[in-house]
Amino acid sequence: MWWRNCRLFRLRSATRDRMLIGTSRALACVSALVVVLIVAFLIGESAPALARVGPVRFFTDESWHPTADASAGSFGLVPTLVGTLLTSAGAIALAGGLGILSAAFTRFYAPRRLAGWYALMVELMAGVPSVVYGLWGLMVLVPLIAAVRPPGASLLAGIVVLALMILPTVALLADAAFAAVPRDCVTAAAALGLTRGASVFRVVVPAARSGLFTAVVLASARALGETMAVLMVCGNVVRIPRGVFDPVRTLTATIALEMGYARGDHRAALFVCGLVLLAAVTILVATAHAAGRGRPHGTT
């Protein structure tokens, strides 16, 4: 190739190695810096509310009626937090199972052409904007649910739409994880006389645990952080739902709905929502990592 003649490639290999390691370390530092900056940003913007409202009130106040002046309003976040957790948990349960099964389907069960089309469809799903999912949910799904049980905009609608949105993440990453399992495993299983089902679910899946794990963690994080689509279909009522047909509000929807019109302590309180969400994600990531130790490829 023409670029092989340039100076970079004529350096001594030891120097090149050092450059490679140094540069990649630098890039990794900057990437880590982004996280630090965002957390600093969130803390900085929410500081006024934390100081004037106090962290305790966010969990003990009766309702969510924030005002620009901290003393006048109420800032209870518990129902909203519950809403976030329930929608995301439901979506993960649905999308995790369906996604991994989809990936197994494309890689091991489906005939080549069908697998190709299905994979293309999943890639498409990954790029459809949340607005479009939300629109479909609002115009098609919610009226359908409303016909069964009003109001229609509900936890169920949120779970379905969110599951559809994060499924491509799970499916594509699970597929990559399956692809990464060495072919020897599969051929060895066949040689031992295992049925296809056994070789997929008892050999490949355990071998791909690490990648599957990453897939589910990333998808859960995405679900927790989704804003637009849940805003359109969940109903946004600040109340702990008593069933899947009840409306819920998520932390992200609160931020999106009120940020444009909030001033003073109200605005800072919205950033506190962001902080609470970040804490939830951190706890999720920490427990997930703690729960799944010791995997092949072994990324923690």
Next chain:
Amino acid sequence: MARPDARWSARALEAAVWIAPAIVAGMFLWLLGDLLARGVAAFLPREADAFDFGAAIELGRNIVAFLTSAPERAGRGGGIAPILVSTGLILAVCIAAALPFGLGTALFLSEFVPLRSRFGTLVRRSLDVLAGVPSIVFGLFGNALFCRLLGLRFSILSGGLTLACMVLPLLIRTAEESFRAVPISQRHAAAAAGFSQWSTVFRIVLPQAAPGLVAGLILGIGRALAETAALIFTSGYVDRMPGSLLDSGRALSIHIYDLSMNVPGGNAHAYASALVLIVLLVLINAAARWSTMRLLHGQERRA
């Protein structure tokens, strides 16, 4: 060691493997069908009673006009040409910024750091957390950092850089997984043969990790194109054809949101724009896959 219920559970699992994609495909095709029905209506010629050759030509002409003209009447008339350009530029900035950082970090985490090192674990965990930050917070963060602090104001550059921050965790984690999937025996063999680390990375690890990298890149592109809330505060709302990266430009997802949720009567064009976005997505994904495999693997992808 035959277990009494092994057979029905195995059969149930086999059934599930076929039912799951059927459900997924069913739901998505339902959505796509709804999109098509409402979106094509915007392109159809006025008096389209019988679908004849003239109507087909008219349809094609409408589509071309839509893709090449500027928006009028707050987007309910005209086309989306400047918006397509802005979207493309934002995506380009995002990938150009995210790729080096993503690949570099992933390489560092997989090749140059011991598996259980504190630094490596810290970086990984914080990236997982980053993946959960809501898009609107990214938008406000991007606004504070790129638009205000760095003085870029509402611009395509701000939007692209903010999106780069958003897709970074995705790129890094998938790239790292792909690198780690390359068996360590190959690295040992390379070392035994006298390869430098540079050569090991570029000749052995990267080419084999290519399919996984493609998956990560496609997911990243998809995420970037689908983003709305983050771009409202960074690349902005202006629907003029951008003159430079420092101009504000409206992304396709924001245009769809504005037309469907903000402007009365914008529905038809919102759906039409969504259809264009999906076609764009197919093209970009194909290009991403082809170029990655070409660059790294030197051959077409095998399923």
Next chain:
Amino acid sequence: MPFPRLASIVLSIALASLIAAAGCAPGGSAGEALRRGTRITLTGSSTVAPLMSEIGKRFERRHPGVRVDVQTGGSSRGVADVRDGLAEIGMISRDLAADEADLHAFVIARDGVCVILHAENPVASLTNEQVAGIYTGRIDDWSDVGGPDAPVTVVNKAEGRSTLEVFTAYFAIDPREIRADIVIGDNEQGIKTIAGNRHAIGYVSIGAAEYGREHGVPIKLLPIDGVEASVRRVADGTFPLSRRLHLVTASPPRGLVQELIDFAQSLEVHDVVEELSFVPTP
């Protein structure tokens, strides 16, 4: 010898500052020139944004070389950006609040707020007490107000929206007492929600509702205090529920900014205002 760890940390800081410097440079000189002479930035309410976007385009055609950049972010952001000097003009979909008296506001359009029901709901009108009763939960079935035997689905707007404030002020409802089944953000979301639920009630901008109804969306607008809910009634002042859309500046406007504001208030853009279903100022 391995690449010193310290050196690579330094390198990463250098990289970050390089990006920062690259960002600052063009933003400094070129940005200044643009801002001083030829670019007017407006931020604020997403309701006003499409209107000012179209007015801005007309203004650009008359003044070649001038760029009118319209951004969204909500009324409060409009006020904040104008105060911080990040925008020359702010757009708000309400009147100035008490603590915003230092700003200068200019009305550019009016917008009515009306109550809407699904088109197939037989109820033709509601008294003010009935509306208040429905929204506070005292009335929870359509049969109590002459409608079918079905529970009411109450659609409310999110906190802080000016339509909510106008609505609750007129019907004398305390926002905290509202028992909503669905909370929405934008007008179109409200319209789509009600169009999909035969037993829903909500309130949105009159212009948006009228436009929707004329284009086949299954909703109907209820009269308030006997006055028909239509853009015409808002225009002649007989409709009781309305809000005004404003442009705000931090200091008395001069030069190009003054010209833009005058243009936005002039007769020449009345057709743009009406096309977006608002009522032009007389």
